[in-house]
Amino acid sequence: MIEFHNVFFSYQPGKDILKNINLKINKGELLAIIGPNGAGKTTLIKHINGLLKPQKGYVKVLDMNTKETTVALLARHVGFVFQNPDHQLFAETVEKEIMFALINFNFPENEIKERVERILHELDLIKYRNKSPFMLSGGERKRVALASVLCYDPSILILDEPTIGQDFHQKLNLIDLINKLNKEGKTVIIVTHDIEFVADFIPKCIIMSEGRIIADGPTEEILTDSKLLLENYLLPPQLVEISIALNINPPTINFEKLVSFIRKIIERKE
Amino acid sequence: MNIFDFEYKRESSIIHRLDPRAKLVYLILFTILTVYFTNPIILFLVFLSSLPIAILGKIVKKWATSIKGSLFFIVFIFIFNFIGIFWTTGNFIDTITISIAMAIRFISLISIFSIFFLSTSPEDLMQSMIKLKLPYEYVLTFNMAMRFVPTLAKEAQTIIDAQKSRGLEFEKGNIFQKVKKYIPILIPLIISSLRRAEIIADAMESRAFGASKTRSFLYTLNMNKKDFIFIIICIIVFITFLSLKIFFNIQ
Numbered sequence: 001m002i003e004f005h006n007v008f009f010s011y012q013p014g015k016d017i018l019k020n021i022n023l024k025i026n027k028g029e030l031l032a033i034i035g036p037n038g039a040g041k042t043t044l045i046k047h048i049n050g051l052l053k054p055q056k057g058y059v060k061v062l063d064m065n066t067k068e069t070t071v072a073l074l075a076r077h078v079g080f081v082f083q084n085p086d087h088q089l090f091a092e093t094v095e096k097e098i099m100f101a102l103i104n105f106n107f108p109e110n111e112i113k114e115r116v117e118r119i120l121h122e123l124d125l126i127k128y129r130n131k132s133p134f135m136l137s138g139g140e141r142k143r144v145a146l147a148s149v150l151c152y153d154p155s156i157l158i159l160d161e162p163t164i165g166q167d168f169h170q171k172l173n174l175i176d177l178i179n180k181l182n183k184e185g186k187t188v189i190i191v192t193h194d195i196e197f198v199a200d201f202i203p204k205c206i207i208m209s210e211g212r213i214i215a216d217g218p219t220e221e222i223l224t225d226s227k228l229l230l231e232n233y234l235l236p237p238q239l240v241e242i243s244i245a246l247n248i249n250p251p252t253i254n255f256e257k258l259v260s261f262i263r264k265i266i267e268r269k270e
Numbered sequence: 271m272n273i274f275d276f277e278y279k280r281e282s283s284i285i286h287r288l289d290p291r292a293k294l295v296y297l298i299l300f301t302i303l304t305v306y307f308t309n310p311i312i313l314f315l316v317f318l319s320s321l322p323i324a325i326l327g328k329i330v331k332k333w334a335t336s337i338k339g340s341l342f343f344i345v346f347i348f349i350f351n352f353i354g355i356f357w358t359t360g361n362f363i364d365t366i367t368i369s370i371a372m373a374i375r376f377i378s379l380i381s382i383f384s385i386f387f388l389s390t391s392p393e394d395l396m397q398s399m400i401k402l403k404l405p406y407e408y409v410l411t412f413n414m415a416m417r418f419v420p421t422l423a424k425e426a427q428t429i430i431d432a433q434k435s436r437g438l439e440f441e442k443g444n445i446f447q448k449v450k451k452y453i454p455i456l457i458p459l460i461i462s463s464l465r466r467a468e469i470i471a472d473a474m475e476s477r478a479f480g481a482s483k484t485r486s487f488l489y490t491l492n493m494n495k496k497d498f499i500f501i502i503i504c505i506i507v508f509i510t511f512l513s514l515k516i517f518f519n520i521q
Binding site for chain 1: 425428429431432433434435436437438439453454457458461462465
């Protein structure tokens with residue numbers, strides 16, 4: 001569904017930000033991209049909706065070569081929610097903000113109304129529909145930005161740092177929504193620094209460092225490899241650190257598993 | 271075109287090392303020349319006279335970028351002057367001459383100002399303004415505004431990317447529709463600038479900005495021989511140009 005083939009990219013000549021990226025993401029996958037600052041994560045995801053075009057190699061999304069396709073055409077299939085909602089909110093009301101993309105994509109009028117209504121309910125924004133997006137709190141603005149992309153129902157969803165500035169309750173709401181969208185068959189890609197969030201909720205992950213993909217596989221394998229994580233300036237999840245401290249082999253990111261291990265240790269002592 | 275090319279980069283050419291006040295003299299004198307003359311040949315000479323400074327300052331590449339960047343406006347200025355003047359005078363030769371002069375005047379101004387800003391560090395600029403007895407608060411405001419131009423350019427790019435990701439197409443539509451398409455770019459840009467300004471003000475106050483009436487400075491400026499030589503050269507060139515008006519009556 002998404003395919004990177006020997007992709008190179010640089011903003012300045014001689015300083016490659018992406019170095020020979022090869023990557024396949026299948027339909028319906030839910031995955032996280034993690035890695036230190038400056039690893040090239042945002043540059044990578046901007047290739048998926050064609051905001052950036054590879055300088056060498058190619059990127060194919062739904063069998064379209066991004067080099068030969070406009071951002072607008074790709075955007076119809078690839079929803080991209082930026083990190084900072086203030087970089088996209090501009091309309092007088094939340095409702096109009098959500099309509100923006102629908103109008104750009106030429107949806108018929110009755111369908112626009114219907115979709116706006118649905119997404120306002122879904123993201124619990126109905127009471128703000130006639131308010132200015134600038135009057136809302138940070139977390140609410142983030143939800144409006146998300147709604148303004150989800151409304152046109154893209155089959156691929158990219159979220160750049162969705163958990164920043166969100167309290168625990170909002171994070172749980174977010175993961176519920178992500179899971180729901182994923183169950184509907186959408187491919188969801190999340191770029192984040194929030195390792196605990198990935199460990200708890202995201203089944204697959206990719207580690208990037210210095211423009212390369214270092215690891216790609218099930219979260220359970222990757223996030224329990226503390227050597228790999230530390231080499232790439234990532235802190236292992238707390239459960240993994242506890243597992244290592246207690247000599248549990250292999251370490252685990254599963255809370256229940258860890259608890260039963262600890263129980264066994266305690267029982268042995270008694 | 272790369273918008274980040276206008277950023278000042280620390281280099282150590284002879285022009286960079288000049289006292290900013292000396293360069294300010296250059297800026298003022300040559301701006302007067304470009305505004306004073308209307309003869310396209312003279313204006314072109316004024317424009318050419320900035321080239322050696324760009325070469326000495328090793329900033330030719332960036333200087334050329336800013337000239338290239340302004341080409342659109344130059345064409346715009348030419349066309350509007352042409353239409354406006356031809357409408358009122360109906361004289362074709364005069365119209366062409368004045369329109370060309372206006373376009374060259376604009377290039378010269380761009381050239382002079384970009385040389386000044388490309389070769390003067392923001393700190394130097396600030397220091398020279400303080401030496402010229404401008405109030406510190408205004409100097410700082412000006413300096414910060416300059417400092418945030420590249421940040422703003424970067425942010426504008428992010429906003430453009432975000433709106434393109436929501437299906438905004440700049441290429442489509444007639445001129446009015448195109449202008450309308452800048453609203454989703456400008457509003458977030460203004461709002462986030464205001465938000466940032468507020469944060470900076472808070473950060474400055476929490477670091478005791480304005481706590482005492484007098485303040486000390488880390489760097490101070492001193493004029494020396496090379497600065498005076500540069501100023502004298504500028505004055506000589508300035509007078510030479512002016513004498514064209516006196517002796518040959520070229521406007």
